[in-house]
Amino acid sequence: MSIDxxxxxxxxxxxxxxxxxxxxxxxxSVKSGDMLAEIETDKATMEVEAIDEGVVGKILxxxxxxxxxxxxxxxxxxxxxxxxxxxxAPIEAPTPDATPKPAPVSSVSSTPEPEQSTASVQSVPTExxxxxxxxxxxxxxxxxxxxxxxxxxxxxxxVFIMGEEVxxxxxAYKVTRELLQEFGEGRVIDTPITEHGFAxxxxxxxxxxxxxxxxxxxxxxxxxxxxxxxNSAAKTLYMSGGQMRCPIVFRGPNxxxxxxxxxxxxxxxxxxxxxxxxxxxxxxxxxxxxxxLKSAIRDPNPVVFLEHEMMYGEIMDVPDMDDYLxxxxxALVRRVGSDVTITAHSRxxxxxxxxxxxxxxxxxxxEVIDLRTIRPLDSDAIIKSVKKTNRIVCAExxxxxxxxxxxxxxxxxxxxxxxxxAPPARVFQKDVPLPYAGNLEALSLPNAQDVVAAAKGVCYAx
Amino acid sequence: MAAKSQKPPKPQTNKKELLHxxxxxxxxxxxxxxxxxxxxxxxxxxxxxxxxxxxxxxxGVNAAIKEGDQMITSYRDHxxxxxxxxxxxxxxxxxxxxxxxxxxxxxxxxxxxSVEKNFYGGHGIVGAQxxxxxxxxxxxxxxxxxxxxxxxxxxGAANQGQVYEALNMAQLWKLPTLFxxxxxQYAMGTSISRSTAQKDLYxxxxxxxxxxxxxxxxxxxxxxxxxxxxxxxxxxxxxPMILEMMTYRYRGHSMSxxxxxxxxxxxxxxxxxxxxIDMVKNRLLKEKWADLDALKAIDKDIxxxxxxxxxxxxxxxxxxxxxxYTDVLLEVGT
Ligand SMILES: Cc1ncc(C[n+]2csc(CCOP(=O)(O)OP(=O)(O)O)c2C)c(N)n1
Ligand SMILES: [Mg+2]
Numbered sequence: 001m002s003i004d005x006x007x008x009x010x011x012x013x014x015x016x017x018x019x020x021x022x023x024x025x026x027x028x029s030v031k032s033g034d035m036l037a038e039i040e041t042d043k044a045t046m047e048v049e050a051i052d053e054g055v056v057g058k059i060l061x062x063x064x065x066x067x068x069x070x071x072x073x074x075x076x077x078x079x080x081x082x083x084x085x086x087x088x089a090p091i092e093a094p095t096p097d098a099t100p101k102p103a104p105v106s107s108v109s110s111t112p113e114p115e116q117s118t119a120s121v122q123s124v125p126t127e128x129x130x131x132x133x134x135x136x137x138x139x140x141x142x143x144x145x146x147x148x149x150x151x152x153x154x155x156x157x158x159v160f161i162m163g164e165e166v167x168x169x170x171x172a173y174k175v176t177r178e179l180l181q182e183f184g185e186g187r188v189i190d191t192p193i194t195e196h197g198f199a200x201x202x203x204x205x206x207x208x209x210x211x212x213x214x215x216x217x218x219x220x221x222x223x224x225x226x227x228x229x230x231n232s233a234a235k236t237l238y239m240s241g242g243q244m245r246c247p248i249v250f251r252g253p254n255x256x257x258x259x260x261x262x263x264x265x266x267x268x269x270x271x272x273x274x275x276x277x278x279x280x281x282x283x284x285x286x287x288x289x290x291x292x293l294k295s296a297i298r299d300p301n302p303v304v305f306l307e308h309e310m311m312y313g314e315i316m317d318v319p320d321m322d323d324y325l326x327x328x329x330x331a332l333v334r335r336v337g338s339d340v341t342i343t344a345h346s347r348x349x350x351x352x353x354x355x356x357x358x359x360x361x362x363x364x365x366x367e368v369i370d371l372r373t374i375r376p377l378d379s380d381a382i383i384k385s386v387k388k389t390n391r392i393v394c395a396e397x398x399x400x401x402x403x404x405x406x407x408x409x410x411x412x413x414x415x416x417x418x419x420x421x422a423p424p425a426r427v428f429q430k431d432v433p434l435p436y437a438g439n440l441e442a443l444s445l446p447n448a449q450d451v452v453a454a455a456k457g458v459c460y461a462x
Numbered sequence: 463m464a465a466k467s468q469k470p471p472k473p474q475t476n477k478k479e480l481l482h483x484x485x486x487x488x489x490x491x492x493x494x495x496x497x498x499x500x501x502x503x504x505x506x507x508x509x510x511x512x513x514x515x516x517x518x519x520x521x522g523v524n525a526a527i528k529e530g531d532q533m534i535t536s537y538r539d540h541x542x543x544x545x546x547x548x549x550x551x552x553x554x555x556x557x558x559x560x561x562x563x564x565x566x567x568x569x570x571x572x573x574x575x576s577v578e579k580n581f582y583g584g585h586g587i588v589g590a591q592x593x594x595x596x597x598x599x600x601x602x603x604x605x606x607x608x609x610x611x612x613x614x615x616x617x618g619a620a621n622q623g624q625v626y627e628a629l630n631m632a633q634l635w636k637l638p639t640l641f642x643x644x645x646x647q648y649a650m651g652t653s654i655s656r657s658t659a660q661k662d663l664y665x666x667x668x669x670x671x672x673x674x675x676x677x678x679x680x681x682x683x684x685x686x687x688x689x690x691x692x693x694x695x696x697x698x699x700x701x702p703m704i705l706e707m708m709t710y711r712y713r714g715h716s717m718s719x720x721x722x723x724x725x726x727x728x729x730x731x732x733x734x735x736x737x738x739i740d741m742v743k744n745r746l747l748k749e750k751w752a753d754l755d756a757l758k759a760i761d762k763d764i765x766x767x768x769x770x771x772x773x774x775x776x777x778x779x780x781x782x783x784x785x786x787y788t789d790v791l792l793e794v795g796t
Contacts, residue, residue: 006501006502008499008501008502009501009502009503009717010502010717010718011506011717011718012508012718014510014718031571032495033712033733035726044718044720044722045720045722046714046718046719046720046721047720047721048502049498051495051496051498051499069501070502070504071504079598129753156465164650164652165650165651165652168651168652168656168723169650169651169652172650175643190652190656190657192618192621192649192657192658193588193589193618193619193621193622193649193657194621194622194623195622196622196624197621197623218588220586221587223587224587224589224622256506258507258508259507259508259559259570260508260570260572261508261509261569261570261571261586262568262569262573263510263571263572263573263585263586263587264508264572264586287549347700398531402632417729422781429789430786431790432786432787432790433790435567435568435781435786436507436508436556436559436565436567436569436570436571436573437559437560437566437567437568437570437780437781438507438559438780438793439780439781439783440567440568440780440781440783440785440786441787443783444786
């Protein structure tokens with residue numbers, strides 16, 4: 001019997017890849033461990049290894065083929081002693097365009113519904129100063145973050161980055177790609193796996209006059225370092241009577257990725273939001289990722305910058321400007337509406353916009369506020385919106401108790417109680433550690449339908 | 463104190479033992495190869511760290527400790543569970559996130575446990591298992607139960623501060639714990655020389671008075687012998703020891719690692735010259751304790767066990783949605 005070798009998934013999120021090169025040819029004998037082919041994904045180039053012994057029978061996908069879907073049979077391996085004749089009829093190798101494409105990235109849903117709000121959206125004063133006629137460049141969030149760091153490193157020699165795998169490996173999620181090449185190992189520094197130690201060293205360097213960017217491979221690992229983030233970075237200005245500054249950015253991916261289990265899937269928004277002396281930023285789109293990170297690097301305070309791993313690959317518009325800055329502390333109305341306000345940050349903004357589309361079909365006009373900064377929280381923007389819509393749904397990916405939604409709901413009740421037509425509603429992750437199993441994970445995390453249900457609830461439209 | 467082990471000429475063994483060690487290591491190898499394949503097919507998700515190349519470490523340690531002694535390790539944990547006799551089906555079904563897995567599908571590749579087999583996980587945070595392992599030692603001493611704990615961690619983890627806090631307390635309180643460093647030369651893409659000022663990791667306990675030895679971790683019998691000595695030391699109340707096992711991982715750090723930080727030649731050199739399984743196989747043949755047919759028969763057995771595990775892992779149902787809310791807290795009084 002011949003063995004079908006399929007296009008493997010090389011990462012949790014890979015759906016297709018390019019078969020760049022065959023390392024074997026038909027007729028070659030291979031044993032387990034031999035390299036068969038090179039495959040390229042959006043993140044990396046990798047090799048496919050043989051796990052069985054045999055002779056290379058038919059190669060079914062030619063090298064150079066792009067968009068080969070995971071699971072496509074790329075090669076048939078003959079077990080010892082078999083001839084080519086045992087091969088089943090050659091399976092048709094999918095042509096690139098026949099291969100199903102993954103769903104388009106959600107930049108579509110981040111655009112307000114045209115017929116409903118094009119005009120009104122423009123009438124909303126956004127704080128971003130983008131001169132008319134500025135060109136937009138399609139950029140992945142990953143590259144937008146990289147560009148922000150590179151620009152600030154060019155601008156200010158005191159800015160440097162350190163963390164695990166940021167230099168030679170080009171970043172565990174490739175966010176620091178090519179920084180080592182441009183800035184050298186003095187300013188792009190690989191650390192050992194010592195979060196507590198290098199966070200402390202970063203804080204010391206900031207106190208000593210530098211402007212460190214400390215990357216955590218993920219925020220889950222920053223729990224090793226949280227003492228320095230809070231006790232050393234956040235509190236020092238106050239304890240020194242305003243003398244001792246700590247201008248530092250702690251950044252990395254936050255929240256649930258995909259099927260990586262409870263210890264790697266924690267949303268820390270509300271943890272850091274609790275701490276005076278910190279600024280906490282959580283961008284949704286690529287333009288904000290860039291503009292807010294640049295602002296964070298220039299900020300004289302310690303900034304916790306929460307990214308989302310599942311969004312690094314999303315491609316969105318970024319204004320083509322020399323120095324694009326988005327102010328910290330300002331929320332953004334992403335969609336104008338009149339019946340209910342929905343607040344969200346990071347990836348949840350996309351879910352909220354999706355929900356707003358669904359609600360629009362059912363005759364409910366939702367206003368979506370992207371918080372962008374969690375601390376200081378832009379209460380004014382939220383209160384103003386609630387005074388108009390009289391209803392609010394606070395959506396977040398993390399847990400509910402003492403969460404961002406709990407805080408917003410409280411502020412709304414304190415400052416706009418008389419305007420409310422319904423008690424504030426919250427949408428959040430189920431109150432359990434995140435499970436690994438695919439079905440349970442999906443049940444745990446809030447989605448657009450949860451936001452729709454909550455919005456209908458406060459509109460008494462169920 | 464700390465001294466490189468003088469490699470004894472040829473460790474003693476016998477037919478029965480060596481055949482057993484061969485089987486154990488082969489089971490780990492074949493299981494991991496299959497796991498890699500299932501990952502490629504999308505049946506396993508998230509992170510999946512294979513133990514291929516390091517089989518002699520846990521197999522040799524397991525051959526030297528006693529039933530009831532505890533083990534705890536990092537996310538690279540499949541081999542440890544198989545060595546302890548946890549079922550291949552239960553481990554594989556956890557990898558596929560099914561209800562028949564050791565954590566009912568709620569833990570995944572990095573998080574499995576077995577009270578019955580004294581396996582304390584499966585930990586995702588680099589270095590965190592080290593003080594926990596010392597804590598198991600504290601419990602042993604407190605309960606005076608005669609057990610020792612073994613805690614496995616990587617060369618990368620050896621740079622975490624909590625490792626040293628644990629070593630200090632373990633020596634101060636003479637805890638019966640073996641600190642076993644699986645030095646596979648790399649922490650993700652960072653080679654040991656790029657992360658570590660003093661590369662002899664077995665010396666890392668010196669300033670606390672913790673003895674350490676360096677061991678050829680590709681030689682299952684050398685691992686067994688070094689562990690036997692260290693276990694006797696710990697069990698007799700003299701406190702912890704460090705065993706630095708020199709080993710190598712053949713695959714990437716996890717499934718999504720392109721492994722561009724080392725050459726293909728470096729990997730194949732070790733595979734060809736120092737493979738832990740080939741080493742045992744050659745000795746079995748040389749001593750005439752097995753012929754090629756006998757080894758083929760073992761291979762067939764192992765393949766059948768793994769095939770059965772795969773079948774179970776594919777057919778075991780997903781956890782029931784109601785499982786989402788179970789196991790968060792216990793009722794008081796239970
Ligand atoms: C505290 C923490 N930091 C970073 C990571 C990400 N990470 C996972 S494994 C790993 C490398 C560990 O290398 P090593 O200790 O040598 O063990 P090996 O993987 O070689 O078995 C890193 C950096 C993590 N899981 N936890
Ligand atoms: Mg290592």
